Amino acid sequence: MESTTTLAEQFIAKLEDLRGHGYQAADWASAADIVLSVCRESEADCVALGDLAPELTEAVTWLCEGEGIRVIGPKYESSELPDLIDGAQVGVGAAECGIAQTATLVETTLDDAARLVSALPRTYVGIVWSDDLVERLEDSAACLRNAFQENDKNCVVSFISGPSRTGDIEMILTLGVHGPKNVHVVVLDEGAAR
16 A cells, blocks of 8 residues: 655654654745744744745744744844844744655755854744655755755755754763754645745
């Protein structure tokens, strides 16, 4: 019997195995609602945004500011980095693609600010389109090739697979030492307007 599990469902199941949290959203408004929910859960008073689609930036900003949560970015002043982003409890960024087998977000950035949004806040929310999900790492080669061809200078790729984790010699796992302690991923439906 053939499995009918979608790549989005595979990605979310694997992410939850890694102690992350996955969601599916049908449109920008639903995605923004999820971001606000994560901000509430994190008791955030500041959220840092990466390079998101204008519709999502607008929706998240409107919802968060309506609840008294300060929204910063994008277009960060380099003189304010990294302290400005480090002061945010939640970061929200977009991924170029996602790898379902390992629940990995592939994030490409052209400046430090966008990269810091996914690395400094204790909670990170990644946004990825369902039709940008691939099954395995090798399937992401076309996505990476396009990113480097379009941006031949200063292009940095980050692979984010759940919360940051490290272990000591006694095999005690600790989350959040070298990056976010909490990772949430919103898989945006391919039917939503880009």
